[in-house]
Amino acid sequence: MKTPLEMERKTRETGPVTWTESNGGHWLVSHADAVSEGLRDASNYSTEKFTKEDGEPGGGVMIPTVPFYRYLPNESDPPQWDVFRKSIAQHLSPASVQSLQPLLDSYVTEVIDHMIELGEADFVMQVGSPITALITLHLLGLPPTDWHFYAGPIHALFAAPETAGPGVAAIQVRLAQTIQDRKALPERGLVDDLIAQQADGKALTDDDIKDLVFDVMVGGFDTVAGLMAGAIQWLQDKPEIKQRLIEDQAFLRSANEEFLRYISPAVGLSRTATCDYTIADQEISAGDRIYFMYRSANWDPEEFESPEELDLERMPNPHVAFGSGIHRCVGSNLARAVFRTVIPEFLSRILDYEVVEFEQYRLTNNNAGFAKMIMRYTPGTKVHEEPLFDHI
Structure with missing residues (x-):
C-alpha cells in the first residue's frame, strides 16, 4: 500500500x-502555484456548509463533509466571515x-517537570497535548483543570475517529452550558469577549x-502537538x-518554518466552486468540490529544491503550512510561539531520548500527527520540586 506522501507525489x-472519484468525486489541486492561487481566490469558492437535495450535508472544508x-x-464566507475572523483575531x-x-514558559517547564524523572514517556500525551491544551484554554478563558476533558476527545478525532463521538458531543454540551453561565457571570477570555x-448587536449566535x-481548540491542540512530535522524532540522533x-534563536526560527513545511500538520482543506472557472488550465464547474493539498504544495519540486529533505536553513521558504488567503490559519503566531518555547527547553533538559514506538494518525487527509510517540531517556531533575500549578 502506498503511503500518503507517495500518493501525493503520484x-x-x-x-x-x-479528478478523483473517491468520496463522491472531487478535484485534487497538488502543485504549489495552483494551491497558492486557489487559496488566495475568495471569489470563485465557498467554504460554507449546506444541505444537499438528498438531505445530506455538503460543502465545508473537509471531504467527506x-x-x-x-x-x-473557516466554514464561512464574507461578509459573515469578517465578523467571525475579527472576533478571534x-x-x-x-x-x-x-x-x-511568561505563562507559556511556566507551563512548558512544569509539564516537562512532570515527566523528566520517569525515564519513559509519551511525548504526544505527556508533553505536546498538555502544553497546547493549557495555553489554548487560558486564551479562551476556560478552566485549565478541564484540559483532559477537552484534549482527549479532540486528540481522538484524528488518532481514533471512530471513538471520538461521545467525547466531542460532551464538549459541545459543556460549551453550550458555559456560554449560558458566562452570560450570567462573565469572566475573562475569548469566550466572554464573544458573548x-x-x-453589542454583532451577528453572533450561541451556536456561532x-x-x-471548538475550532480554536481543534486548531490549537493536536496540530501544534503533531508538529513538535515530528520535529522531536527527526532530531533524536542529531546532537549538533x-x-x-x-x-541560536535565528536558527530556531528558520528550523520552525522548515518543520512546518516538511511536516505540514494541516495536510489540506476543501472548497466548493461557486461558478464555472479555470485553474491551472483545468475547467471547474459550479458546485464541484476541490481539495487543496497543502502538504503536496510544500513538497513540490517545482517550488522547493530537494523538498523531501529537511533543510533547517532553507531560505526562502514560501510554504503554505498555515494556508493562504482569507482562511489562512488565525493561530499561526501562537503555534510558532509554542514550538519555539517547547523545542529548546525539551532538548536542553531531555538530553539522550530515543523514540522506541510511535503511531501516526489514521485520519490523514486533513491533519498529520501522532496518536502516540513513546520515548526512553535518562531521568533528569525537576526545576520546581513543588508544582507551580495543580491542574497538570
Missing part, C-alpha cells in the same frame, strides 16, 4: 489539477501572543460562539543540530 506527477458542527471561521495577534509568553460582541471556540536549536 498526484503531482499526473498534473496540477486532477463533517455534519456535526461548523469549523468557524485580536486574541491571536503578535502582541497578544507575546503577552502569553460581549453578541450583546460554540463553534468558534539539537545544540544549535538550544543556542
